[in-house]
Amino acid sequence: MRFPSWLLFHALLSQVHSDATDYLDEAKALLEESPLLDTHIDLPQIFRSLHRKPLDAVRLLNATFPGHVDIPRLREGRLGGAFWTVWAPCPDIAGGDPGPDFTAPTHHVRDALEMVDLIQATVAQHPDDLQLARTSDDIWTAFRSGRIASLLGMEGTHMLGNSLSVLRIFAQLGVRYLTLTHTCHSAFASATSWRAGNADVLGEVHAGGGLSDLGVELVRELNRVGIMVDLSHTSDSTMRQAIGVSKAPVVWTHAGARAVRDHPRNVPDDILALIGDGEGQIDGLVQSVFFPDFIGEQPGVNASHVVDHMEHIGNIIGRTRVGIASDFDGMYMTVDGLEDASKYPNLIAELLSRGWTPDEVRGAMGGNLMRIMDKVDEVAIVGDLGETHGSTSTDWGGGGVQVYWPPDVKEKVENMLVKHDEL
Ligand SMILES: *[C@@H]1O[C@H](CO)[C@@H](O)[C@H](O)[C@H]1NC(C)=O
Ligand SMILES: *[C@@H]1O[C@H](CO)[C@@H](O)[C@H](O)[C@H]1NC(C)=O
Ligand SMILES: [Zn+2]
Numbered sequence: 001m002r003f004p005s006w007l008l009f010h011a012l013l014s015q016v017h018s019d020a021t022d023y024l025d026e027a028k029a030l031l032e033e034s035p036l037l038d039t040h041i042d043l044p045q046i047f048r049s050l051h052r053k054p055l056d057a058v059r060l061l062n063a064t065f066p067g068h069v070d071i072p073r074l075r076e077g078r079l080g081g082a083f084w085t086v087w088a089p090c091p092d093i094a095g096g097d098p099g100p101d102f103t104a105p106t107h108h109v110r111d112a113l114e115m116v117d118l119i120q121a122t123v124a125q126h127p128d129d130l131q132l133a134r135t136s137d138d139i140w141t142a143f144r145s146g147r148i149a150s151l152l153g154m155e156g157t158h159m160l161g162n163s164l165s166v167l168r169i170f171a172q173l174g175v176r177y178l179t180l181t182h183t184c185h186s187a188f189a190s191a192t193s194w195r196a197g198n199a200d201v202l203g204e205v206h207a208g209g210g211l212s213d214l215g216v217e218l219v220r221e222l223n224r225v226g227i228m229v230d231l232s233h234t235s236d237s238t239m240r241q242a243i244g245v246s247k248a249p250v251v252w253t254h255a256g257a258r259a260v261r262d263h264p265r266n267v268p269d270d271i272l273a274l275i276g277d278g279e280g281q282i283d284g285l286v287q288s289v290f291f292p293d294f295i296g297e298q299p300g301v302n303a304s305h306v307v308d309h310m311e312h313i314g315n316i317i318g319r320t321r322v323g324i325a326s327d328f329d330g331m332y333m334t335v336d337g338l339e340d341a342s343k344y345p346n347l348i349a350e351l352l353s354r355g356w357t358p359d360e361v362r363g364a365m366g367g368n369l370m371r372i373m374d375k376v377d378e379v380a381i382v383g384d385l386g387e388t389h390g391s392t393s394t395d396w397g398g399g400g401v402q403v404y405w406p407p408d409v410k411e412k413v414e415n416m417l418v419k420h421d422e423l
Pocket of ligand 1: 059063
């Protein structure tokens with residue numbers, strides 16, 4: 001009782017106030033010794049939107065650049081690696097209606113390839129800062145050379161042209177995860193109906209609101225070619241079915257916990273319960289997203305609320321199965337304290353201030369994800385042709401090509417009963 005009570009009060013107040021900031025130096029040190037991997041950054045769509053010649057925009061990334069991301073801010077934020085998003089808008093947004101059975105051609109394969117080209121160009125244009133990566137070894141190589149590992153994540157199966165052949169080519173191009181839907185259903189899988197905030201608005205296109213038969217084949221093919229199965233954006237039925245089919249770990253590359261914030265884009269506890277190494281479970285992880293709508297009540301959503309999601313997920317599936325995903329450049333609002341790519345240390349400091357050990361933090365930053373990537377690579381069968389060839393079809397769309405066929409081929413084709421159009 002020797003101290004005046006106002007002094008004690010003041011000391012307590014500043015203690016509370018400086019809690020997470022007290023850990024900023026330790027956070028930065030951790031980020032310098034081990035890579036933070038952000039599994040969802042939508043920068044490529046900014047290039048494409050900003051410029052009629054998007055490659056002109058790519059050149060400008062070394063200075064202050066519109067949106068949440070540029071090289072100076074990535075460096076200040078000490079990001080170790082990014083999954084740049086290969087994405088083109090769903091048909092109902094961008095046009096090119098594939099029809100109710102998804103068989104009408106659209107431009108999405110071209111658009112997705114252009115996004116891959118933009119990512120490759122970005123890395124080529126900034127070789128001192130960025131380096132392409134696919135495996136965990138590649139990530140460490142890039143990180144140790146002082147560059148940001150650059151990986152490809154593809155968001156939505158509406159960009160596959162209904163074709164597993166196309167998928168295999170994206171695998172060759174280095175695509176490391178495939179989100180089974182974006183905000184639209186596809187020939188493969190059913191999306192969550194969140195977009196319009198109305199449970200019925202998307203309707204049911206596949207029996208049970210989950211995967212189609214082709215979607216089941218897709219999951220097997222993803223396992224075979226070593227692409228991670230991403231269940232963000234999908235319906236709960238798609239999540240359950242994919243977990244049932246997949247032989248490799250599954251991931252949510254940008255999502256939260258539904259028990260913390262009741263939102264269809266977040267993962268419910270009963271689906272989290274399917275993830276683990278116990279009987280009837282498979283391995284996997286959830287990369288916690290920064291999109292404020294998914295995290296909590298607006299306004300005032302901050303880094304502590306993001307960590308609330310990480311802690312809840314960690315309590316159910318373990319802190320070795322959590323990670324970080326900003327969704328930068330894909331959001332029209334941001335979390336307080338995590339406004340752009342320079343702010344990652346604030347999140348790491350928040351984890352440390354809550355008593356996460358350095359090992360747990362290093363795992364959440366990237367170690368957990370790299371373990372999952374290694375497991376996915378172990379399941380993959382390189383060099384095998386695979387069991388299926390998807391919808392590769394004798395029908396080119398326009399007809400008339402049979403003029404080039406030798407007569408015996410023509411006769412065989414005409415007698416074929418199955419025309420590959422049973423999607
Ligand atoms: C960015 O790179 C260009 C060359 O491509 C150079 O002219 C410019 O000065 C650089 N800007 C910064 C801020 O480094
Ligand atoms: C986030 O907001 C909550 C109030 O909702 C507050 O208690 C907490 O200290 C804030 N965290 C940060 C990192 O600002
Ligand atoms: Zn998304």
